[in-house]
Amino acid sequence: MARTAAQAKPIGREPDDITVLLRAHGLRPTNARVQLLAHLFGTTAHPSAEQITASLREVGVGVGVATVYQNLNRLVDAGLVRRMSGSDGRSRFDADMSAHDHAVCDSCGRIADVDLEPGVRRALDRATAGDRHLDTWLLTRTAVEVHGLCPECRAH
Amino acid sequence: MARTAAQAKPIGREPDDITVLLRAHGLRPTNARVQLLAHLFGTTAHPSAEQITASLREVGVGVGVATVYQNLNRLVDAGLVRRMSGSDGRSRFDADMSAHDHAVCDSCGRIADVDLEPGVRRALDRATAGDRHLDTWLLTRTAVEVHGLCPECRAH
DNA sequence: GTTCTTGCAAAACTTTTGCAGCAGT
DNA sequence: ACTGCTGCAAAAGTTTTGCAAGAAC
Numbered sequence: 001m002a003r004t005a006a007q008a009k010p011i012g013r014e015p016d017d018i019t020v021l022l023r024a025h026g027l028r029p030t031n032a033r034v035q036l037l038a039h040l041f042g043t044t045a046h047p048s049a050e051q052i053t054a055s056l057r058e059v060g061v062g063v064g065v066a067t068v069y070q071n072l073n074r075l076v077d078a079g080l081v082r083r084m085s086g087s088d089g090r091s092r093f094d095a096d097m098s099a100h101d102h103a104v105c106d107s108c109g110r111i112a113d114v115d116l117e118p119g120v121r122r123a124l125d126r127a128t129a130g131d132r133h134l135d136t137w138l139l140t141r142t143a144v145e146v147h148g149l150c151p152e153c154r155a156h
Numbered sequence: 157m158a159r160t161a162a163q164a165k166p167i168g169r170e171p172d173d174i175t176v177l178l179r180a181h182g183l184r185p186t187n188a189r190v191q192l193l194a195h196l197f198g199t200t201a202h203p204s205a206e207q208i209t210a211s212l213r214e215v216g217v218g219v220g221v222a223t224v225y226q227n228l229n230r231l232v233d234a235g236l237v238r239r240m241s242g243s244d245g246r247s248r249f250d251a252d253m254s255a256h257d258h259a260v261c262d263s264c265g266r267i268a269d270v271d272l273e274p275g276v277r278r279a280l281d282r283a284t285a286g287d288r289h290l291d292t293w294l295l296t297r298t299a300v301e302v303h304g305l306c307p308e309c310r311a312h
Numbered sequence: 313g314t315t316c317t318t319g320c321a322a323a324a325c326t327t328t329t330g331c332a333g334c335a336g337t
Numbered sequence: 338a339c340t341g342c343t344g345c346a347a348a349a350g351t352t353t354t355g356c357a358a359g360a361a362c
Contacts, residue, residue, distance in 0.1 A: 028361060030317060049352080064319040069352060071317090085241035089327080090351070103290055114290060120283040127276040128302050134259055134270060139304035146284050148295035184336060186342060205327080220344040225327060227342090245352080246326070 025078040033071050035061045040081060040095035046111040048090040084111065101143060105150035114146055181234040189227050191217045196237060196251035202258075202267040204246040240267065257299060261306035270302055
């Protein structure tokens with residue numbers, strides 16, 4: 001299977017791409033770092049630092065907790081990963097930096113991705129840009145959080 | 157100045173109202189509790205538990221940290237106060253239960269209220285209600301978070 | 313070889329809990 | 338009187354930090 005559509009391929013999903021990606025952001029592509037980022041690219045679960053550590057260890061990557069925290073902070077600073085404050089106090093992390101929104105389960109804290117219609121997002125961005133209460137702020141992005149119960153918690 | 161417009165007055169902003177409000181929710185109107193809720197009604201700062209404790213002590217209400225946490229949890233459970241997970245890990249609290257949204261400073265964590273045009277909110281609610289990815293969820297509310305830098309942090 | 317990274321253990325922080333004394337009904 | 342609340346101190350949980358050994362450049 002030849003890579004005939006290399007340009008259309010999503011960036012930074014494979015180890016080699018991740019190495020390049022890290023270097024492009026001034027970070028050494030160490031084993032722990034590449035594995036961590038690869039794991040985040042491969043999940044939509046928005047895991048916490050503890051969950052990431054556990055997942056990496058399951059795959060045989062024996063990484064220390066401190067290393068995971070340090071690297072998550074570096075990846076967030078580098079703009080490669082987004083930090084979300086979970087409703088349970090733990091931070092959760094997402095390597096999908098595209099414009100998208102989230103559904104949050106108020107019972108178990110699960111976070112799922114949500115794609116709003118482009119029209120709705122555009123209306124939202126327009127409204128916030130014109131808000132008179134916010135004209136002294138420097139706005140960067142608008143995030144929509146849909147709250148409720150996920151399918152699992154809904155069924156008790 | 158006579159209270160000629162008692163019915164139009166916002167509910168639960170004064171000590172007596174707060175006493176009634178607490179009792180109506182099955183909570184004893186203890187001193188700590190009344191003072192805490194009065195403080196939350198009187199601010200738009202979305203303070204953390206620590207900040208609330210400090211504010212109460214400044215006013216001469218020597219309240220323990222544990223009491224503040226316990227009462228905040230009870231008020232949240234009773235539906236009188238909303239908990240927000242601040243970007244810095246600390247929980248923040250808001251006694252304004254009306255439908256409104258928030259602007260979050262990514263630098264200092266400050267939270268300000270935002271009133272979106274009703275049309276935008278309606279479009280948003282309609283879009284999430286019809287989202288095919290969410291049809292297995294039981295949705296309760298949609299929150300918009302505008303991120304950026306507050307006036308203070310913007311000026312360095 | 314120099315600089316950055318790892319990972320352990322310890323520290324710092326936020327939040328919860330146990331419990332004896334106190335306040336509200 | 339009974340029940341629930343307070344507040345101290347201790348515990349639990351998450352995240353950060355100091356530092357010596359190791360990996361990347």
